Amino acid sequence: MRYSGFKVIKEALTGHKGWKPAWRDPEPKPHYDIVIIGGGGHGLATAHYLAKVYGHRKVAVIEKGWIGGGNVGRNTTIIRSNYLLDGNEPFYEFSLKLWEGLEQDVNYNAMVSQRGIINLIHSDAQRDAFIRRGNAMILNGADAELLDADQVRKEYPFLNFNDARFPIKGGLAQRRGGTVRHDAVAWGYARSADGFGVDIIQNCEVTGFRIEGGKCLGVETSKGFIGAGKVGCAVAGNSGRLMGMAGMRLPIESHVLQAFVSEGLKPVLPGVITFGAGHFYVSQSDKGGLVFGGDLDGYNSYAQRGNLPVVEDVCEGGMALMPMIGRARLLRMWGGIMDMSMDGSPIIDRTGIEGLYFNGGWCYGGFKATPASGYCFAHLLAKDEPHPTAPAYRFDRFRTGRMIDEKGMGNQPNLH
Amino acid sequence: MIINHPLLGPRDSSEFVYLGDASLIARPDWQADNAAEAFYDYAYLRDNPAGEHRELWFHEGGDRSWLVVTRNTVTHEITDVEMARDVARAQGRSK
Numbered sequence: 001m002r003y004s005g006f007k008v009i010k011e012a013l014t015g016h017k018g019w020k021p022a023w024r025d026p027e028p029k030p031h032y033d034i035v036i037i038g039g040g041g042h043g044l045a046t047a048h049y050l051a052k053v054y055g056h057r058k059v060a061v062i063e064k065g066w067i068g069g070g071n072v073g074r075n076t077t078i079i080r081s082n083y084l085l086d087g088n089e090p091f092y093e094f095s096l097k098l099w100e101g102l103e104q105d106v107n108y109n110a111m112v113s114q115r116g117i118i119n120l121i122h123s124d125a126q127r128d129a130f131i132r133r134g135n136a137m138i139l140n141g142a143d144a145e146l147l148d149a150d151q152v153r154k155e156y157p158f159l160n161f162n163d164a165r166f167p168i169k170g171g172l173a174q175r176r177g178g179t180v181r182h183d184a185v186a187w188g189y190a191r192s193a194d195g196f197g198v199d200i201i202q203n204c205e206v207t208g209f210r211i212e213g214g215k216c217l218g219v220e221t222s223k224g225f226i227g228a229g230k231v232g233c234a235v236a237g238n239s240g241r242l243m244g245m246a247g248m249r250l251p252i253e254s255h256v257l258q259a260f261v262s263e264g265l266k267p268v269l270p271g272v273i274t275f276g277a278g279h280f281y282v283s284q285s286d287k288g289g290l291v292f293g294g295d296l297d298g299y300n301s302y303a304q305r306g307n308l309p310v311v312e313d314v315c316e317g318g319m320a321l322m323p324m325i326g327r328a329r330l331l332r333m334w335g336g337i338m339d340m341s342m343d344g345s346p347i348i349d350r351t352g353i354e355g356l357y358f359n360g361g362w363c364y365g366g367f368k369a370t371p372a373s374g375y376c377f378a379h380l381l382a383k384d385e386p387h388p389t390a391p392a393y394r395f396d397r398f399r400t401g402r403m404i405d406e407k408g409m410g411n412q413p414n415l416h
Numbered sequence: 417m418i419i420n421h422p423l424l425g426p427r428d429s430s431e432f433v434y435l436g437d438a439s440l441i442a443r444p445d446w447q448a449d450n451a452a453e454a455f456y457d458y459a460y461l462r463d464n465p466a467g468e469h470r471e472l473w474f475h476e477g478g479d480r481s482w483l484v485v486t487r488n489t490v491t492h493e494i495t496d497v498e499m500a501r502d503v504a505r506a507q508g509r510s511k
Contacts, residue, residue, distance in 0.1 A: 240464030249461040253436065254489070299434045300489045302466040307417055307492070309430040342460045398460040411459050414434060 003107055022187060023194035028201050031227035032060045034381055035219060037206050037242065038235035039063025041072035041182075041367065042359055044189035044200070045374020046234060046381070048106065051196030053375070054382035059198045060228075061190075062221060064205035068186030071237055074304075074336035075367040076259050076293045078272050078283060080117045080177035081142045084133045087392030087404035088345060089140040094389040095372030096142065096176060102371060108188030110180050111286060117177035117272035118152065120159075120321075121170040126276055130172040137174070145173040156273060158324050166277035166320060177272060179283050179291075185370055209246045209356065216246070216355040232357045232381050234373075237337035238302070239360035246353060250360070251342040251398045253413040256301035256335040257293065257364050258310055262328040264288030273321070280317030282325075290328060292318060296338065296364070298414040305335040338364050344416030345404035348376050348386065348393040357381055358395070363416055419485055420497050424478060431477035437462055438470035438484045441504050466490055472500060 001007075001020055011018055034050060036043045039061045050056040061067075079099050081092035103110050121127045127146075134144035148170045153161060161168045190200055201223070208220040209231070218227035235242050243250055269284040282292035294314035297306045311333065318325040341347065341361035346369065348359050359377045362369060376387035386393070392404055398411075409415040417429040444454035466489055473483045482500035487493065 238466075240462070241466050244463075244465075249457075249463060251460040251462070253462050253464050254466070299429075299487075300436070300464065300469055300471065301492065302489050303492055307429070309428075399456050413436070 022191040026199045033058040035228035039067035041370040043234040046377040047193035047198045049378035057197040071336045077179045079368040091389045093142045098371030106188040106192040110184040114178040115271040118171040120276045122277040147171045234359040236339040236360045236362045258306040259293040260333040262290040275321040278317035340413035342411040343403035343405040432473040435472040
């Protein structure tokens, strides 16, 4: 069933009796060409692109809970491609281009809103760094625009420009950045993949891999053994736990990142703002809530909830940036589990086990990467070679010293 | 989270800085034949367990001691706190 304006009007006139479930609820078949573990944004996107671009229809996505219940439903919905390094920027720009065509591609309204993102500048050194970053973005075909303080003031007059400690000196804007309705991304990809015949199997937890002679033959699950020509793992947050079942240790720690939303307000914040002196980013959802977040809690966690010191820290960042946020009440806060990798960049690669492929290590930048992550992982699964925009996301970069460390923090995952 | 410091008693975790897995105490021998491989393993690979985790915390806002905290990564419950010095000595390090 194709969604369209015409269909909405027709259903409105006929009592909304013609809508069907957006995807089937199939039982697993004994064997698939490709099994993807993880029914989040990345796993479902992988299934969509495998079916649509690479022509693989005998594909299953298996998910231990319900689809979209992990980080794709827990993030702050920001999309952007403002990276510096060669290993990253082409990939994230590819992702942003896919976002721009996503809704037509999957025939689903994901409310992609290119309302723009501004990274604020608070010092001369930071301006130099952002000019360099902006140039790197432009060299890779992205858009970037340097703003002075007056230009920022015109768009966001309520920011705390004259803060004695962190005065706002300008900003680096990416106009094509913005926000997306995050759950709809998972649902849109799921519905599209399902339409191509991909089986989306929920409430099916992987309990182990069947590996014989260095080759992965399939996965043991709570619904029995499922054979597979190839198995792709896309369970960021739980990568350590899953790959541990295959006997692998990863260059990854799991950390909790909290996010927050205020009560609904009238429109006050036209785009996405990031505070350059602390760690704070904020946008306003279409429902009106201010959606914001900050740093990791900083210790290994699988708890999907954080602790109060970080709540205080994030709210201090908000108050330093835009004092009016103090008038809004906090409605909800929650935590998601991040695969924090050793250099702050992801991994999309084969493993040492034949037929077993890995996608993870997204740190807290996984949402914006969803389309390209799916596309590149599908490419790797289908062709056994990395996609041209993601050749650097290899496991062995840590062994060979080819880290992609945007922040220059070294092997300290809680600092990326 | 409250960390029950062996010398100072219960302290708020925000006084501490987190480093990571307590296996970082066991720095490999740089002169060994397999040093490159051992250091790759030491610097980059982690067990990352869901459950009990022994980890290093530094009491930066206090007595500047290093602690080995045993904490559950699923519940955040802390079950044991030791001086990292004692743990290291028990491993035959830090003479």
